[in-house]
Amino acid sequence: MSDSKRSGFIRDINGPIVTIDLPGIRSGEQVRIGEAELLGEVISLSGEQAVVQTYESTDGVRPGEPAVGLGWPLSVELGPGLLGGIFDGVQRPLEKIAQASGDYIRRGLSVAALDRSRVWEFEPAAGLEPGTRLHGGMVLGTVQETTTILHRILVPPGVEGELEELAPAGEYEVEATIARLRETDGQGLSGKESRRLSLYHRWPVRRPRPYDRRDDGVAPLITGQRVIDSFFPLLKGGKGAVPGPFGAGKTMVQQQIARWSNADIVIYVGCGERGNELVDVLESFPQLDDPYTGRKLMERTLLVANTSNMPVVAREASIYVGITMAEYYRDMGYDVVMLADSTSRWAEALREVSGRLGQMPVEEGYPAYLASRLAAFYERAGRVETCASGKGSVTLIGAVSPPGGDFSEPVTSHTKDIIETFWALSKELADARHYPSIDWDTSFSGHVATAAQWWSDEVDRSWAARRAQALKLLSRDAELSRIVNLVGPEALSDVQRWDLEGAALIKEGILQQSALDEVDTFCSPQRQFALLDLVLWIYDKGAELVGRGVPVREVQSLPFLARVRRLKSLYGNDQLDGIRTFRAEVEQTLDGLSLEYDKGEVSR
Template sequence: MTETQRSGRVREINGPIVTIDLPGVRSGEQVKIGELGLIGEVISLRGEQAVVQTYESTDGVRPGEPAIGLGWPLSAELGPGLLGGIFDGVQRPLEKIAIESGDYIRRGLALPALDRSKQWEFEPNTTLELGAQIGTGTVLGTVQETATITHKILVPPGIRGELSELAPAGSYDIESTIAQVRVPGQGPNLPGRSQRLSLYHRWPVRRPRPYSKRDDGISPLITGQRVIDSFFPQLKGGKGAVPGPFGAGKTVVQQQVARWSNADIVIYVGCGERGNELVDVLETFPQLEDPYTGRKLMEKTLLVANTSNMPVVAREASIYIGLTMAEYYRDMGYDVVMLADSTSRWAEALREVSGRLGQMPVEEGYPAYLASRLAAVYERAGRVETYDAGSGSVTLIGAVSPPGGDFSEPVTSHTKDIIETFWALSKELADARHYPSIDWVTSFSAHVHTAAEWWHEQVDPSWEQRRGQALGLLARDAELSRIVNLVGPEALSDTQRWELEGASLVKEGVLQQSALDEIDTFCSPRKQFALLDLVLAIYDQGADLIALGVPVSELQNMPQLAKVRRCKSMYNSDQVESIRALGREIEQAFETIRLEYAKQAEHS
């Protein structure tokens, strides 16, 4: 036992909530419980008694067993070796646990997140000189963590002083000293001290990591999914949510974002989801290729897996573990996307713990602090200026699983008030096999005007106008569909029936996108706009012909329309010119029809 550790006894056990006698323990401190050494966290103090929530089952633990205060809060190990890793909800490496414990995690098993034996090639920052004043976020040097990611070794937050030693280039394990800093004393009569720095450090996961200043997002997170990028864009550093009922495709949407987004680092947190879904993620991701580098996707990916049969309290911790690692790479100047699947399971963990503590429940049994906890989590997303590595961002996208698809339930409604991008999944669209089943009526994005600047510069100046036209057509379709359901399509004029046809082309030719289609699973921004422009050009030209008196049935029977619906799967992202050629072919067909009717009008 170290000087910072203190010993006490277990007094009372209530599921994952354990009351201990431990004088001097602090709120938030980690504690080892019982002979098994179960790890827990102090969540409240009552004199010399502490209430601890454990991250593992307390079955078999008895009053009187030892309780040891470890002297630090729940913290994440941050350093080289995180990328490509698969961790549980408290950052234990699952691959090493499988070797030590088999298919099931042995209770009390404690393994460090980072490999202590692996050697890393450290390159010191040549611009630093001995005697220089350094502080939070100063880049001491670099380590090539993977083939595509250079890991910057930063001075941990809270340390400031004079650089007295910097290790030369060479191979080091993560515990080796790579720098020494003379930290001044806190007063005139207090001596300074020498602070040793290594390749890694620990950080309390519930405390946001500091930054120089917060900036507004300037560029969209490109996901390759048309309904997201073209209709409801998400900025790098933004906050988004994917709510939807069971079977609507939340996990697939998040996996597509993880696989195809143009973020530098991807962190996927499976929080309380079914084991078969997470097994699919764990088996699939190591086989995937990063479309931007051609390397393995896992070289820029971290997975945190906490399935529904694992300890419920660890669900809450898993979100904070993922956020802390995301902020760590953000501090290096990287754009990080973190996907939390799902925040509803995280909120259920809060509800269970609050119930065990006897706290007053409010909406549907959730604690009164649900909204503030959700807001605190999403607030850790954002684009920031780091201290020494330029700008970086954390984009946080949380899945929400409202019971019965009821978006008025507390987790969904509070989340909707906090986030900026809302991709609402529809059970009706999913039942109709329209995927992604993102409902264009109830979804929204607060980033359209900012994203438009990027689209106008990089793709086409008419993007925002075309997007607005398509959404207007879809809104008109919703109105006309109600009339059709009541009295049938015969009650509509040709103009209205062509509006329905145009909306159908938007839905089938643009919005639908199969994650299993090798060609269409990813769609570049240029292809996205080409498809959208093609469909709307057809609608515009057809509307002009109907105004000349051409029957809508003649336009609906054009064979080219079927080709337009299949176009997304016929041409890949490098064949945008073929899509434009199809548009010219259809334009010629429309012109032929126009000339025929113009001649008939002359003869009549």
């Protein structure tokens, strides 16, 4: 520890909560605790005494050991080299940690998030000359971070002044000086010294990064999952949640979104989930190919891994680390998706820390500020005009793990009040092997009107009408299923039985989608609508025949109905002609049945 830093000593230890004496310490400041130099954050002050939450286990630490203030809050390093990385909850790169300490993270280990020895090819922005007025968010130049992502080097937020010097094109390490500017205050008064800017800067994770103004979303996030895109869409810059009980498939839904969404950058935060699930993510993602570029998916992805056996306070920090990196790429003008799996584990970390602090618990032991913390987190999503006059967005999708699948518990109920799209997972559907197990009766989306405009412009103008018809038929199916459960199918009319058949075609032919099916794991918007329109067209034709008196059993026995259920796996995204050909064959069969019935009526 450096003697130049302010130092004090440990007074009391209560699990991850440590009380220290340290003159001049500030709220939110990071500190190093004990001989092991454990990293922590000040969360409460009383005179010169501070309460610190540590990000690592305090086992073996004793009162009287030193405590040193570092002078800055919990911050992340933002610069080239983040993409493709796997970090822990406080942005330490796990690969470098493994090289330094093996399979287990040594306490007090300090590893820089960005590689200090790697060089980057820097290209200065055109038109920047000495004397140019600069402000936070402006682009100084670019670095090709990966083959697919051009990393824009930004003036740090809050920095303003006149450019004195800009480095020429060439190779630079992240700490090398690439610009100098004379800072000014709000009245344009210059400071005494010039400020050095490098390829990276630090930003406190609990402070949202600034932008010029917030815009409304204009386009849906395309995930390739029909139940999401066609029924409960989420806009780029929107807020979504995936609640569901254990085993309902939350992680699989999020992984499918991470793999197939049409975002520029994907950030996956594993917050307090089981280690085996995160190991699967960490091992599988580097092997996946990007469906949009043909290169490795990790070239536009970064992972934050904080498993359930890691320190609880680092779990609370990991969410903020992830969202801050998402905002950074948003400020470059990219569309970013951040997936948090799960916010329930994050809320449990809040509950544990607040309990150790002796704060008054409210609903199910959670602190009184649970709802405000959730709201503040989700409000960092949005589509914005950046400080460089570009457009960027952060789309937040949080998994929620309600105990026993009880959606009335505090985390789920508060989240439901905050977000705009709610994909509720059903244990009953999961038990029936219906995946994704998103319940169409309890899910909702507040983005349908905006999404309808996009579908109308890009795919087909009748999307909104077809979606509404399908949901109405599914609602009708729920009513009729209750009647069948009470009095049996004999109580239903032929029209009602055909309604059940039409709903079954939607559930099996549209809503079910296997992540392991090479043909159907991703469904383009054009194929989504083609399948939905085909199924509803068949339902309409069948309803017309049944309405004219054709026995429903005769219509139900038509052999093409079984093929309709399998059509999603028979024709890929580039085989829409096959779906059209099949539709022509079905039309010929139905016309033949209609003609045959008409002849029978005439003969009678």
